[in-house]
């Protein structure tokens with residue numbers, strides 16, 4: 001089908017990017033489990049290698065199954081193109097790679113997935129990149145953190161795990177004034193709940209491992225390109241605006257226009273960094289996207305019901321879910337994610353660290369795992385697991401204090417989940 005804006009989200013999540021297989025008529029997108037693709041002739045091969053013609057060469061760069069997922073997520077996010085990667089963390093590096101160089105920095109929110117805090121505060125230093133962490137509710141501090149070496153602003157739409165929603169409009173206004181791109185990790189919200197490009201995002205990244213796949217089967221990531229940023233407005237982004245020596249001096253922005261970032265991501269990023277999504281993973285994620293809206297509605301409905309129940313319970317100190325009226329971020333839900341605040345939240349258990357450990361041990365339906373965005377309900381005590389590498393101060397800033405557990409509410413019967421939490425809280429808090 002043609003992926004025009006005339007189709008609604010529920011139609012696009014099933015059809016965007018896909019068409020019956022031209023060779024066999026297969027209705028579901030086949031898993032093209034092939035490393036290489038035969039050139040029609042030597043001229044065809046040369047045109048492909050020169051980026052004069054788009055086609056399939058070798059699956060580190062492009063693969064027909066992965067290409068369907070790229071087009072589907074790009075369409076759902078309202079972007080012009082996308083690059084699928086081997087994981088969400090790979091997608092973050094792939095988003096930054098064309099923008100950064102040794103000595104340059106990215107201004108990032110303190111409220112991020114724990115693994116991202118570690119990637120940005122430690123690992124990217126090995127590339128000579130620097131991340132400056134700022135409270136994104138303090139807009140003056142965000143402005144003050146930007147300097148002439150800053151090449152991007154990075155935040156999460158719904159920040160995992162603290163029930164925080166970023167005021168994307170306010171942050172993108174700052175990015176625009178500084179002539180730098182805003183990158184939004186939309187993993188926790190998904191394009192069904194939040195469309196960051198409509199709030200000024202230049203790039204959107206996902207861990208497709210989570211809700212987009214939706215069943216805890218495969219890791220993957222994607223970078224979606226809005227196509228809206230002028231990479232040639234100044235000399236800040238030479239990888240995209242200046243001649244590329246590895247392609248006979250081709251200038252990506254001049255040649256590919258709004259698709260410059262996407263083409264660079266494939267032709268340079270995947271070719272040379274090799275963080276490629278495999279076709280099996282793309283297949284599972286394509287299956288997941290078909291039911292995204294149905295699942296997200298149920299995640300939101302269940303999360304709200306359970307958060308309200310927990311908030312009233314004596315054994316619980318507080319619940320941080322932006323969908324609750326008590327949340328300081330409640331007003332941002334209508335603006336940033338009008339279909340609901342997602343399926344993730346944290347709550348503080350009376351009795352602190354020890355009670356949290358007892359709680360996760362006593363639950364029967366909830367699984368204690370380091371994952372989120374699954375059809376099944378998950379729980380984790382972040383301070384002793386995902387946020388273990390962080391200092392106590394970083395843990396609190398990220399919403400992962402020692403007395404707090406994070407839940408990823410699944411799509412089971414809400415009453416069963418409440419009963420499970422009830423019995424486990426009885427064992428945890430005496």
Ligand SMILES: *Cc1c(COP(=O)(O)O)cnc(C)c1O
Nearest residue numbers: 087088089113160187207209220
């Ligand atoms: C899981 C996650 C990541 C990292 O993704 P992987 O697929 O595990 O590499 C990044 N950001 C958020 C918000 C996540 O939930």
